[in-house]
Amino acid sequence: MIGHRFDFHQPKELDEAADLLARFGEDASVLGGGTMLVPSMSANLVRPAHLIGLSGLGLDSIELDGTHLRIGAMTTYAQLLASPIVASHAPLLAAMAAQVTGGASILNQGTLGGAASFANPSSDAPGCLAAMEAVFELHSSQGKRCMPACDFFADAFRTARRADEFLTGILVSRDATLIACQYQKYKASASSWPIVTVACSLHRGTQASVRLAVGAAGRRPAYHRFTIDERSLLAPDALIEQAASRALNLVGEGWNDELADGDYRRAIVPGVVRRHLRTLLAGAKA
Amino acid sequence: MKGTIQVRLTLNGEPRFADIDSRLLLVELIRDALDAKGTRVGCLTGDCGACTVLIDGEVRKACLVLAASISGNDVRTIEGIEGIETLKEAFIAENGFQCGFCTSGMIVAAADLLKQNPLPSQEEIRRAISGNLCRCTGYESIVNAVYRAAHGGRLSGGNGDE
Numbered sequence: 001m002i003g004h005r006f007d008f009h010q011p012k013e014l015d016e017a018a019d020l021l022a023r024f025g026e027d028a029s030v031l032g033g034g035t036m037l038v039p040s041m042s043a044n045l046v047r048p049a050h051l052i053g054l055s056g057l058g059l060d061s062i063e064l065d066g067t068h069l070r071i072g073a074m075t076t077y078a079q080l081l082a083s084p085i086v087a088s089h090a091p092l093l094a095a096m097a098a099q100v101t102g103g104a105s106i107l108n109q110g111t112l113g114g115a116a117s118f119a120n121p122s123s124d125a126p127g128c129l130a131a132m133e134a135v136f137e138l139h140s141s142q143g144k145r146c147m148p149a150c151d152f153f154a155d156a157f158r159t160a161r162r163a164d165e166f167l168t169g170i171l172v173s174r175d176a177t178l179i180a181c182q183y184q185k186y187k188a189s190a191s192s193w194p195i196v197t198v199a200c201s202l203h204r205g206t207q208a209s210v211r212l213a214v215g216a217a218g219r220r221p222a223y224h225r226f227t228i229d230e231r232s233l234l235a236p237d238a239l240i241e242q243a244a245s246r247a248l249n250l251v252g253e254g255w256n257d258e259l260a261d262g263d264y265r266r267a268i269v270p271g272v273v274r275r276h277l278r279t280l281l282a283g284a285k286a
Numbered sequence: 287m288k289g290t291i292q293v294r295l296t297l298n299g300e301p302r303f304a305d306i307d308s309r310l311l312l313v314e315l316i317r318d319a320l321d322a323k324g325t326r327v328g329c330l331t332g333d334c335g336a337c338t339v340l341i342d343g344e345v346r347k348a349c350l351v352l353a354a355s356i357s358g359n360d361v362r363t364i365e366g367i368e369g370i371e372t373l374k375e376a377f378i379a380e381n382g383f384q385c386g387f388c389t390s391g392m393i394v395a396a397a398d399l400l401k402q403n404p405l406p407s408q409e410e411i412r413r414a415i416s417g418n419l420c421r422c423t424g425y426e427s428i429v430n431a432v433y434r435a436a437h438g439g440r441l442s443g444g445n446g447d448e
Contacts, residue, residue, distance in 0.1 A: 001307060001309045001310050001311065001314055002309040002310075002311070003309075004309075005289060005309065006308075006309070007308075008291075008308050008352065008354050008355075010355065031352075031355075033350075034350050034351060034352070034355075035332050035350050038311070038332075038349070038350045038351070038352060039330060039331040039332050039349070039350065042311065042330045042331075042349070043330070043331070051352075053352075053355055055355060078344075101416065102332070102333075102416070102417045103335065103345075103395065103413070103414065103415065103416040103417020103418065104344075104345040104395065104398060104399075104414060104417065105335065105338055105345045105346050105347045105350075105395070105417045106332070106347075106417055108344045108345055108346055109346055109347065109350060109351075190416065191416060
């Protein structure tokens with residue numbers, strides 16, 4: 001049993017949830033799927049006076065409109081994997097979800113919004129969502145605001161979400177320019193949290209570009225969009241070297257945890273960036 | 287919400303009610319309040335899978351669920367999952383357990399796999415039980431047992447651990 005006493009709230013309406021957070025703010029924790037928060041409370045590592053569960057709000061829909069794919073914050077990894085909309089409009093996200101560890105029980109319970117809000121550097125979702133230039137939809141009693149991934153992921157285990165806000169959805173632009181994408185995590189063993197993740201995609205619109213995000217290596221995802229000359233795709237070595245060194249600079253201070261220290265993570269980055277960009281761009285020459 | 291709350295659920299096909307402390311986990315509700323001891327308390331961190339149950343037909347870890355969040359759900363534990371006789375016999379035939387602590391969770395996870403994929407490959411079996419730890423490290427026998435239950439015979443190609 002969880003050691004400390006808390007009030008458990010299960011609002012049925014967005015406004016009710018917003019009012020609770022406006023009242024309790026820093027004294028409240030927001031409960032998503034529970035895969036991190038519930039065990040943290042069992043271990044007395046997190047001791048909120050109020051726990052606000054989002055499961056009654058119907059935030060698990062995946063919708064497509066003319067411009068965006070919108071994924072409700074409580075959408076589980078299993079729902080992402082089962083969605084034909086995600087498969088065709090967000091293949092990078094589908095590839096990430098397919099590599100989440102922990103078995104069917106975690107896929108059924110862990111939520112994309114929860115993983116993003118927890119912002120564990122050594123996890124899958126932040127890097128992938130950064131590479132997708134996802135936008136985060138935050139609700140409070142003052143209304144709704146939308147924030148790009150580069151601002152949302154503020155630091156290790158910290159997002160730009162205010163204490164009176166909760167995440168309701170994640171928006172991804174529909175993108176007809178996407179040619180190819182890759183997601184791969186590097187980990188110490190089959191069930192390990194990632195040591196480094198690479199998410200990259202190639203886009204061909206009026207201007208060709210490569211989006212690259214390295215996760216788990218630093219305190220927050222390292223993301224850059226490289227605008228490229230079509231001709232450079234014919235001999236992409238210089239571009240790949242430039243991206244590998246840029247990615248390492250963006251990683252900055254390496255992330256240390258019990259799985260790997262920061263120097264080790266940084267040492268891996270250039271090699272895996274080269275590997276994935278080579279594969280990504282190899283298909284683009286034709 | 288007050289310190290004591292009433293929860294209502296269907297446990298293994300039977301409607302049940304309990305007045306519980308709101309700090310209780312689902313696995314504790316099942317074992318302590320409702321006295322179904324087949325589900326184990328292992329790590330309480332969501333890693334080991336000893337507490338694996340079905341909630342509304344989906345495999346879940348009962349240590350990651352607050353009992354207070356259960357509201358009329360259909361919960362099934364090792365005691366109430368139908369059609370697992372073949373799996374049980376295969377676990378015995380293949381020595382799919384040593385101390386037995388992980389076994390109920392393994393069988394719940396394996397039964398869920400076989401329901402969705404009646405003829406899984408060895409790789410698919412490994413993935414399906416990847417949320418379940420066996421600290422006796424008897425994984426080869428467990429994978430063989432699930433394979434035998436599905437295919438009616440041993441894994442070919444020398445994948446046994448003898």
